[in-house]
Amino acid sequence: MNILCAWCEKEGKEAFICEAEPFDRPTLSHGICETHQKLLLLQLQLGRPKRTYPLRHVPRRHALPNAQGKNSPITLIHV
16 A cells, blocks of 8 residues: 655645555555644644633523524423
């Protein structure tokens, strides 16, 4: 099985990373090369804002429109 970098393949570059078991099957699988892995990790580190405030959970109210077009809470009817 040949492993190809999906990102290199999308960019039109040489995408072959390595060959893995089973060696007798001519199948393809996709992964990410070291260059794109380092680029992704760098982007994640740079794009992550530093939090100075604690995370807060805000509960959501699930609602469906009723016949009058207003939102009403979802109710379950057991028969």
